[in-house]
Amino acid sequence: MKQIALLGATGSIGVQTLDVIRLHPDEFNLHSMAFGRNVEKALPLIKEFNPKTVVVQDEATKDALSRLIDQPIYTGTEGLIEISVDDAVDVVVNAVMGSIGLPATLKAIEAKKTIAIANKETLVTAGHLVMSEAKRHGVELLPVDSEHSAIYQSLNGENKQDIHKLIITASGGSFRDQTREELVGVTVEDALNHPNWSMGAKITIDSASMMNKGLEVIEAHWLFDVPYDQIHVILHRESVIHSMVEFVDRSVMAQLGTPDMKVPIQYALTYPNRLDLEMTKQLDLEEIATLHFEKMDMVRFPCLRMAYEAGREGGSMTTVLNAANEEAVQLFLEGKISFLDIERKIERALEAHKRIHNPDLSTILSIDKETRNKVRFHLN
Numbered sequence: 001m002k003q004i005a006l007l008g009a010t011g012s013i014g015v016q017t018l019d020v021i022r023l024h025p026d027e028f029n030l031h032s033m034a035f036g037r038n039v040e041k042a043l044p045l046i047k048e049f050n051p052k053t054v055v056v057q058d059e060a061t062k063d064a065l066s067r068l069i070d071q072p073i074y075t076g077t078e079g080l081i082e083i084s085v086d087d088a089v090d091v092v093v094n095a096v097m098g099s100i101g102l103p104a105t106l107k108a109i110e111a112k113k114t115i116a117i118a119n120k121e122t123l124v125t126a127g128h129l130v131m132s133e134a135k136r137h138g139v140e141l142l143p144v145d146s147e148h149s150a151i152y153q154s155l156n157g158e159n160k161q162d163i164h165k166l167i168i169t170a171s172g173g174s175f176r177d178q179t180r181e182e183l184v185g186v187t188v189e190d191a192l193n194h195p196n197w198s199m200g201a202k203i204t205i206d207s208a209s210m211m212n213k214g215l216e217v218i219e220a221h222w223l224f225d226v227p228y229d230q231i232h233v234i235l236h237r238e239s240v241i242h243s244m245v246e247f248v249d250r251s252v253m254a255q256l257g258t259p260d261m262k263v264p265i266q267y268a269l270t271y272p273n274r275l276d277l278e279m280t281k282q283l284d285l286e287e288i289a290t291l292h293f294e295k296m297d298m299v300r301f302p303c304l305r306m307a308y309e310a311g312r313e314g315g316s317m318t319t320v321l322n323a324a325n326e327e328a329v330q331l332f333l334e335g336k337i338s339f340l341d342i343e344r345k346i347e348r349a350l351e352a353h354k355r356i357h358n359p360d361l362s363t364i365l366s367i368d369k370e371t372r373n374k375v376r377f378h379l380n
Helices: 012-023 039-049 057-064 076-084 099-110 121-135 146-153 203-208 212-224 262-270 301-315 317-333 338-354 363-377
Strands: 002-007 028-034 053-056 073-077 091-094 116-119 141-143 163-170 231-237 243-246 252-256
Touching: 002 076, 002 116, 002 243, 012 028, 012 039, 012 057, 012 091, 012 262, 028 039, 028 116, 039 053, 039 057, 053 057, 053 076, 057 073, 073 076, 076 099, 076 116, 091 099, 091 262, 099 116, 099 317, 099 363, 116 121, 121 141, 121 146, 121 212, 121 363, 141 146, 141 231, 141 243, 146 163, 146 212, 146 243, 146 262, 163 212, 203 212, 203 262, 203 317, 203 338, 212 231, 212 301, 212 317, 301 317, 301 338, 317 338, 317 363, 338 363
Parallel strands: 002 028, 002 091, 028 053, 053 073, 091 116, 116 141, 163 231
Antiparallel strands: 163 243, 243 252
């Protein structure tokens, strides 16, 4: 039985990971879990799965929860690290939102844990550090994002030297049929109305701006060691083909399925094996009948353009990209800026930053903090 440490248990990926664990009680056990401040959502999960250890965001949440459960409770980054390196843990599922999952991921790699990574910000912020450590310790990162899981599955049994191009599919998000002029004045509720996927608020906003796809491009660059010029994004409305790999002989491998995140989550947990996933709808191509593909417009989606540019520049630019985006999205969710202000704040943060070529962890965390402060308080 695999012992799971779940970072981000109350988020969209975390909840669906628990669905998979619940479906296969003989295969998986929730050893420990971490969440932010949502005690109301976390408490029934703690009661149901009875993890040995719980991690919360801060002392106030710890105080509130300690009156309700008997398990030891840790806080913050140190708590995430504590459960990620526990000797009893086999798989660490990094499903926290944002760069907060970076230190725990690095320590889990050092402890030679299997990493199921749903936190793309970890690789966007510090891909050079994460992949270097993974190689040094002989740890393979198993992607949970549907796109990267699709690429990973398409590469099974293949020689990575034969890759000609990675093709990442994008649903287009909530505003895929709107012009830029029509985006003026859109609301948070509009942005959260994704046509295909059920996801958390931040990732749904990222999907609407297409930054989510930009972050996935950077993540794919690090996970599969493929140059940016060989990573292509196309619009695919149905979200049936989750991504593809084109090889040097022009053969194309694709992974298809219904838009359900439990599929890549379970694959990461069971790899290299597969288990039945009866709760997921089977793909019926006769019912779907037609699949559509369109070229991505970098003028219409400037966040995708900025992600490519930051990735190619490398160094600390992707740290700034991610931190500026996270803070700008939060400001939008708080109703303090408009949807189009998100991309403006990101661009200004990138323009104001002087790239550091090969930043270490402390420098990355410092740049991350500084960028967030600038975006929230100084960059108009």
